[in-house]
Amino acid sequence: MTPLTRSKQDYVKALWALGAADAPVATSRLARHLAVSPPSVTAMLRRLAGEGLVTHAPRAGARLTTAGARAALRMVRRHRLLETFLVDVLGLDWADVHDDAEVLEHAVSDRVLAALERLMGNPSEDPHGHPIPDARGRVRRRRLWPLAQLPRGTRATVREMRDADARRLTRWKELGLVPGADVRVRDVRALDDVLELEVAGRRRVAGRAGVEGVMVERRGAHRARRGSAPSGRGRAHGTRG
Amino acid sequence: MTPLTRSKQDYVKALWALGAADAPVATSRLARHLAVSPPSVTAMLRRLAGEGLVTHAPRAGARLTTAGARAALRMVRRHRLLETFLVDVLGLDWADVHDDAEVLEHAVSDRVLAALERLMGNPSEDPHGHPIPDARGRVRRRRLWPLAQLPRGTRATVREMRDADARRLTRWKELGLVPGADVRVRDVRALDDVLELEVAGRRRVAGRAGVEGVMVERRGAHRARRGSAPSGRGRAHGTRG
DNA sequence: CGGCCGATTTAGTCTAGACTAACGAAGGCG
DNA sequence: CGCCTTCGTTAGTCTAGACTAAATCGGCCG
Numbered sequence: 001m002t003p004l005t006r007s008k009q010d011y012v013k014a015l016w017a018l019g020a021a022d023a024p025v026a027t028s029r030l031a032r033h034l035a036v037s038p039p040s041v042t043a044m045l046r047r048l049a050g051e052g053l054v055t056h057a058p059r060a061g062a063r064l065t066t067a068g069a070r071a072a073l074r075m076v077r078r079h080r081l082l083e084t085f086l087v088d089v090l091g092l093d094w095a096d097v098h099d100d101a102e103v104l105e106h107a108v109s110d111r112v113l114a115a116l117e118r119l120m121g122n123p124s125e126d127p128h129g130h131p132i133p134d135a136r137g138r139v140r141r142r143r144l145w146p147l148a149q150l151p152r153g154t155r156a157t158v159r160e161m162r163d164a165d166a167r168r169l170t171r172w173k174e175l176g177l178v179p180g181a182d183v184r185v186r187d188v189r190a191l192d193d194v195l196e197l198e199v200a201g202r203r204r205v206a207g208r209a210g211v212e213g214v215m216v217e218r219r220g221a222h223r224a225r226r227g228s229a230p231s232g233r234g235r236a237h238g239t240r241g
Numbered sequence: 242m243t244p245l246t247r248s249k250q251d252y253v254k255a256l257w258a259l260g261a262a263d264a265p266v267a268t269s270r271l272a273r274h275l276a277v278s279p280p281s282v283t284a285m286l287r288r289l290a291g292e293g294l295v296t297h298a299p300r301a302g303a304r305l306t307t308a309g310a311r312a313a314l315r316m317v318r319r320h321r322l323l324e325t326f327l328v329d330v331l332g333l334d335w336a337d338v339h340d341d342a343e344v345l346e347h348a349v350s351d352r353v354l355a356a357l358e359r360l361m362g363n364p365s366e367d368p369h370g371h372p373i374p375d376a377r378g379r380v381r382r383r384r385l386w387p388l389a390q391l392p393r394g395t396r397a398t399v400r401e402m403r404d405a406d407a408r409r410l411t412r413w414k415e416l417g418l419v420p421g422a423d424v425r426v427r428d429v430r431a432l433d434d435v436l437e438l439e440v441a442g443r444r445r446v447a448g449r450a451g452v453e454g455v456m457v458e459r460r461g462a463h464r465a466r467r468g469s470a471p472s473g474r475g476r477a478h479g480t481r482g
Numbered sequence: 483c484g485g486c487c488g489a490t491t492t493a494g495t496c497t498a499g500a501c502t503a504a505c506g507a508a509g510g511c512g
Numbered sequence: 513c514g515c516c517t518t519c520g521t522t523a524g525t526c527t528a529g530a531c532t533a534a535a536t537c538g539g540c541c542g
Contacts, residue, residue, distance in 0.1 A: 005498075005499090007498080007499065007500090026520090027519075027521090028518095028519065028520080036500075036501095037500075037502080038519075038520065039500090039501075039502085039523095040500055041520090042521055043499080044500095047499095058520080059508085059520060059521080090353065090356035090360060091360075092353070100349075100350050100352065100353050103348050103349075103350070104349065104353075106348070107345055107347070108341075108344075108345065109340075109341050111333070111341065112327065115333055116331065119331060246528075246529090267489080268489075268490060269488095277530075277531095278530075278531060278532080279489075279490065279491085280490085280493095280530090280531075281531075282490095283490065283492085284491095284529080285528095288528090299490080299537095300538080
């Protein structure tokens with residue numbers, strides 16, 4: 001099999017990020033995500049289908065095949081290992097490493113990637129808390145909830161920051177919202193869309209939209225309630241990390 | 242100015258490597274060096290000339306302009322910093338890092354490069370002994386001689402290994418020919434093209450061609466003799482490191 | 483001085499991947 | 513039931529960078 005071009009790697013990765021569960025991904029969504037025109041997507045999907053990486057029923061969106069998912073996870077793994085390297089070894093700002101990783105993930109050889117991994121002691125998650133797939137493409141799955149949707153009184157631990165936007169990440173860090181941080185939902189002012197939180201012991205106020213993408217693990221007595229669905233992956237603006 | 246594409250970066254770098262002193266570089270030589278057909282070179286030289294990076298009198302070879310040399314040195318700097326990183330930080334084999342650096346030099350951002358440099362404590366040469374240009378593109382110049390051309394009795398210190406071929410580099414390492422090693426030329430058997438050396442105290446025999454590319458600094462009493470010219474840069478098979 | 487040879491350039495194609503413009507299907511609404 | 517809007521696809525171009533085949537330049541030799 002021909003090795004995938006950079007572009008193809010980007011497409012399968014995008015399909016993986018957008019393809020929650022099993023729903024096919026719409027051409028236009030993929031186009032938007034990749035900042036590319038819809039006809040370009042159609043053309044590329046045809047090529048990828050030809051290589052057995054996606055299935056593409058015309059006018060019905062695209063879905064990764066098993067081989068496609070494998071290729072995608074390979075890229076996710078590379079991306080996350082590289083982000084970890086950039087933050088933990090090179091000391092770059094976690095809010096800021098996405099774009100570099102985005103380029104490097106296509107450039108490092110398997111050999112270099114393995115050496116990086118060894119150097120870092122085989123990390124299991126990246127700086128944003130995302131689990132790093134192993135070399136065979138297996139990812140740890142967790143039951144995570146969006147912080148924005150916890151009911152009042154819940155205690156939880158921040159686990160993943162699902163956003164690649166530097167400004168939001170920086171803001172979250174300022175608020176203390178980083179993987180591992182303890183949070184308690186002091187109050188939910190639904191009409192205002194405002195959450196009153198306690199993060200690592202400090203009171204914080206945030207809009208629901210402002211913490212969209214902060215994923216937590218619930219702690220203590222409370223269990224999931226009717227309606228607050230656990231989430232495996234990606235809402236609207238994605239799991240790009 | 243548009244940022245250079247990967248290909249253009251490769252061309253200017255090749256021109257720099259092949260353009261000893263001031264002589265223009267022949268199309269065919271460039272083609273061979275880049276593993277590309279001569280017409281492709283002609284076309285690319287025209288483009289590069291259009292961007293002011295080379296001068297290209299038709300049928301008279303090409304030469305880097307000042308801007309072109311700057312661009313080339315930027316790539317040389319990146320290449321050498323990356324090789325140093327791959328060897329000193331990641332622990333890869335020095336014989337083996339060329340190809341990885343060749344890819345990564347086009348991919349790392351200035352920010353990441355700066356962080357790597359900081360991490361390594363601003364190294365001044367790469368694992369093969371090549372000086373690393375500073376951020377402004379200045380390179381330390383040394384008076385170096387090809388080991389293969391020293392007269393009998395000379396003592397010298399190995400400084401640079403000018404070859405990117407993994408097998409030769411490995412062999413040199415086995416012989417003890419690494420930057421910093423002390424060498425003495427015990428005998429020159431000109432007719433056989435054989436050198437009898439003492440490397441770090443051990444006797445070694447090598448063909449002249451076998452050590453082509455090993456550059457040394459002369460030590461002790463001897464001075465340069467008529468005919469053994471000092472060399473700034475590159476012989477036939479290049480300064481690719 | 484003419485011819486030949488090798489090096490270079492011209493001419494014409496190809497590929498991946500993008501684009502715009504325009505056509506067609508399909509669901510929501512009047 | 514038919515129309516309109518939206519989304520997806522088709523059709524046709526463009527770019528960078530490569531290629532092969534063929535033409536041409538220039539120098540060396542006889």
